[in-house]
Amino acid sequence: MNSRVILDRRPDGPITTDLFRFDETTIPEPGPGDVVVRNIYLSCDPYLVGRIQTVFPVGEPVAVRVVGVVEASANPDFAAGTIVWGFLAWEEYSLVPGGRALTVVDPSLGPISHAISVLGMPGLTAYVGSMELGRPTPGETFYVSSAAGAVGSVAGQLARLAGARVVGSAGSAAKCSHVTDVLNFDACFDRTGPVGDGLDQHCPDGIDVYFDNVGGSTLDAVLARLNPGARIAICGQISTYVERGDGLRNIMNMLRARATMTGFSIYDHTHKLPTFLPRMSKWLADGDVVYVEDIRHGIEAVPDAFVGMLDGDNLGKRLVQVSPDPT
Numbered sequence: 570m571n572s573r574v575i576l577d578r579r580p581d582g583p584i585t586t587d588l589f590r591f592d593e594t595t596i597p598e599p600g601p602g603d604v605v606v607r608n609i610y611l612s613c614d615p616y617l618v619g620r621i622q623t624v625f626p627v628g629e630p631v632a633v634r635v636v637g638v639v640e641a642s643a644n645p646d647f648a649a650g651t652i653v654w655g656f657l658a659w660e661e662y663s664l665v666p667g668g669r670a671l672t673v674v675d676p677s678l679g680p681i682s683h684a685i686s687v688l689g690m691p692g693l694t695a696y697v698g699s700m701e702l703g704r705p706t707p708g709e710t711f712y713v714s715s716a717a718g719a720v721g722s723v724a725g726q727l728a729r730l731a732g733a734r735v736v737g738s739a740g741s742a743a744k745c746s747h748v749t750d751v752l753n754f755d756a757c758f759d760r761t762g763p764v765g766d767g768l769d770q771h772c773p774d775g776i777d778v779y780f781d782n783v784g785g786s787t788l789d790a791v792l793a794r795l796n797p798g799a800r801i802a803i804c805g806q807i808s809t810y811v812e813r814g815d816g817l818r819n820i821m822n823m824l825r826a827r828a829t830m831t832g833f834s835i836y837d838h839t840h841k842l843p844t845f846l847p848r849m850s851k852w853l854a855d856g857d858v859v860y861v862e863d864i865r866h867g868i869e870a871v872p873d874a875f876v877g878m879l880d881g882d883n884l885g886k887r888l889v890q891v892s893p894d895p896t
Contacts (some may be wrong), residue, residue, distance in 0.1 A: 571596045572868045573630040574659035576621060584618055584879055586872040589631070597664035599643040601696035604653075604668040606637040609894050610864075611659055612720075613875040614691075615807050615853065630658040634685040636674060637663070638895060644668040649880075651675060652896070654684040657869050659861045661891055674896045678850050680862075686886040687723060687853065687860040693845050694835045695723035698802035699778050699870075700731065702831050703792040707732030712768070714787050716757055717744040720884035721803060724780045725754050726858045736771045738764065738787070738837040747884060752859055764790045783808045792819035795826040803832040806877075861885030 570593040577590040599605050612634040617628035625631055635657035639647050644667070647653065652674040658662035665671055674684045686692065698720075705711045715721040716737025723867070725735045725748070737748045738760040742823045745757035758767030764787050768776070775796040781788055784806030823830060852858040865874040868891045877889040 570594070571662045573626065573661070573866065573872045576625050576631055577626060578629055580622060584621060584876055585660075586876050588621070588873045591869070596640075596662045597847075599641050599664065600666075602644050602667045603642075603818065604639055604644050604665045604671060605641040606635070606655070606657060606663045606665060606671070607640040607892055608635045608637040608657060608661055608663055609890060609892050610636040610685060612685050612893060613871075613878045613883075613888045614697075615805055615879065617875070618807075618879065630660045631659065632656055632658050632828055634690065635663065636681050636684050637892075642668075647671060647673075647680050649656065650895075651685075652656060652681050654689065656752060659868075663869055677851060678846065681894065681896050682862055682864070682888055682890075683860070685863055686719060686888070687858070688846055689847055690835050690839075691719040691886060692805060692860075693838060693842060695720045695727060695836065696845055696849070697833060697838045697841070698804050699724040699727045702802040702833060703728065703778040703780060703800050705731045705733035709733045709735055710736065710772050710774060711778040711780070712736045712738075712776050713770060713780040713782070714738050714760070715782035715805075715807070716748045716752075716754065717884055718782065721780065721782050722748070722752055722885060723858060723860065724804075726752055729753060729755075730852070730857055736768075738767060744884065747861075751861075760787065767794070768794055769843075778802075780804060781806070784821050785809050789817045792817060792822045795822050795828050797826050797828075799826050800830040800856045801828065801830040803830060818828050849858075863887045865889045867891065 587619040639651045651755045653671045705728040711720045711733040713725045717739040728734045736755045737754045737757040748754045748757040756771040779791045779801045782805045787806035
């Protein structure tokens with residue numbers, strides 16, 4: 570049987586585990602040109618909140634990034650046993666009509682789970698936001714929120730490789746210790762206290778680049794501390810996904826500092842993956858970038874793993890492993 574996590578109803582507030590239910594269907598069979606994937610790693614991502622609120626069909630499994638192995642194939646491009654990743658679903662087996670949008674994973678690059686984490690969209694997001702939009706230079710101050718998360722942890726390390734002084738914020742003292750001791754940021758402060766106080770202490774000379782994962786009051790505090798020519802890359806606004814907040818009071822500082830603020834979607838940059846992969850693979854192999862995956866186990870763990878990630882109980886990229894990894 571094929572166990573699935575179904576979106577049972579839309580939220581009318583925060584995302585909670587009772588929005589989801591489990592069901593079972595028979596394992597699908599491939600028609601002509603189709604592929605059946607045994608899913609191995611399922612992704613939990615903050616952006617899913619907006620899709621759960623408005624996009625995903627109620628009564629269907631939640632669609633996410635997945636790494637799996639081809640279980641059965643009627644498609645000559647995907648032999649049985651091939652490791653692939655694609656936008657499939659929170660389920661144990663996925664039918665992919667025509668093998669559409671499946672990408673073959675090269676296990677020689679590292680753990681296959683990396684295809685949907687540091688060697689996939691989260692890693693590419695960090696690269697585009699930090700290096701192409703932030704453009705840190707030696708001696709500049711680079712600040713990233715959610716610095717212990719799937720994207721922020723990489724963005725800060727890349728800025729460090731570019732020679733910037735890197736400051737992060739995270740949701741606990743333990744996470745901050747990870748950010749400084751393992752990821753080698755110059756400083757990190759606990760965002761559960763006043764963000765402005767943390768920025769004044771650790772960014773006393775102002776902020777040149779901000780990689781924004783949370784928005785809200787954190788972004789407003791940054792706006793008050795911009796250096797001339799500062800760059801802000803808007804990756805996520807997780808603090809505003811459910812409650813919109815009071816808005817930004819310090820936006821006029823963008824004019825004073827002649828700063829730029831750029832929102833971006835990684836889906837506009839997926840064509841860069843072929844050139845990104847060897848660069849990030851080398852940084853990982855050389856130990857220049859350290860990456861942590863926070864893996865839960867079993868399809869039954871998915872709702873708790875997802876909601877827990879939204880509440881900040883993850884360290885690095887939150888995945889759920891639902892079947893054996895053959896590598």
